[in-house]
Amino acid sequence: MRQIRVSFSWKGKNVPKTIGVWVMNIIRVMTVLWLVAFFTLTLLYTLPTTPIESTLEPFLDATIGTYFDQGWDLFAPGPVDTDYALLVRPLSNDEFKVAGKGLPNNGWYDISSPVWAKQGNIFSAYPRLSNVITQATLSYDNQPSQEPLKLMVKFASAFCKDIGKSNVSYIALMIRERHSVPWPEGKAPKPPAIKTKFVGIYRMDRSVENINLYQI
């Protein structure tokens, strides 16, 4: 059987090849359009609020906000000027029973400051570990919700296990805010303003993994 090859030509050009070139060119143009559209949406999503952004908010949240979430405020417009430290008081069963009348003033541990102090070793995990505890504390302080609270309880429980207080049943949590002193304008800075905020008493999470960070 002889094969019959049929070739299409128009104006002396090979038609399938020409169509192929055109299809590829259309795809090329589409990639450029995608690039322009994508970065226009990204810019609208990341820029400070504009009327266009307000109008397109549901669409921007469903696209860039869901699959390419990003925010580049980076210490702006107003940088965080407060240290949010998590304080822990391990409580025995007996201490827990009388806790309703008031918590003891002694025996509180600051579990954030030791991690901040270790950040001096820049080639270590401590700067990122301090992100974990500080982000959770800051987030709960600004808007109390379950996720940061659970994280704080687990971190505090891991701390208790680390310092050999695995037998405690409850932990009391408190947040200490240390506000930066206003710019001194040539004068000696005043001591920082400190406030504390009681979070609550929670059952110690014995199942939490060891952190091996606070051992003395």
Added chain:
Amino acid sequence: MEPFCKTWRWLGNDPHQLIGVRILQIAIGAKLLFDVFTELPFATFLWGPNGVGWGSTKPVLGPMLGNIFDLFFTTDTRIFYVLSVLIIGALWLLIGYNTRFATFITLISFFIIHQRLPEITDAGDTLTILVLIYMLFLLPHRAKFSSGQFRVWLHNIGVLAIIFQLVVVYFTSGLAKADGDWWQQGVAMYYISQVQWFMLPSSHTLFINPWIVTIATYGPMVYQLLFPIAIISRVKLPWILLGILLHVGIAVFMAMVSFSTVMIGLELFLISDQEYVQIWKRGHLILGKLVRIPNASTSAVSKIPDL
């Protein structure tokens, strides 16, 4: 019509930033290896089923795919599997082996870890994930290509995406700073330096100096705002050098080594292949001159008549 033709040729003819791409792959590989190896002793505490991690991949991948990916969080062993894949991917990026596949496995494994514990992440991690997505378009290291191929076009689209992303990062950050009172008053860095979480204790006293605090506040803001213009102007290379110095400062004073590594990699990515060749030639020329100095002095000595 001419700008359109010029753009078409730029995108279609030859792949751009091949040296920059390689440097970026090395920077991202190094950043991820640094993160994984420093955090490895805390892995089960951070991401394991009994650790502090609480996140899920469902918000991004949807319930069906998200449920499958979330299975990685159910045992410690699976977390170590994910970290092992991340180490392999990052290592391959670092040495330039099978870079497209390495980019893919790095992206998947890093995304899983990133979703599990959002609190540990910083801007460098978000940027790394975005850049890894764009890097999927790039030609693999030492790939053979011919001018005008579609894969060359896609490579150049990826290059543009990475550049645009960096412009978005700097410009939006600069604009947000310009909107802040403390940034306008030139004292923002003083306030940042007082927070123990952000700054190392050694820098607390440094930023009380009015000169240092004003320059350190205005410098990054002006740098970021002018970045989109500077990188298409004649000051491009000095601007990139300034950006590298800025990020070295951030690494040292703010202990953000992995963030700074990615940012420096992205700054170096902006330098074109032709510019790298020029820098290399100039470097050789300067080195050559330096090397010739002892020779010249030797010849001068030989010309001194014997006494």
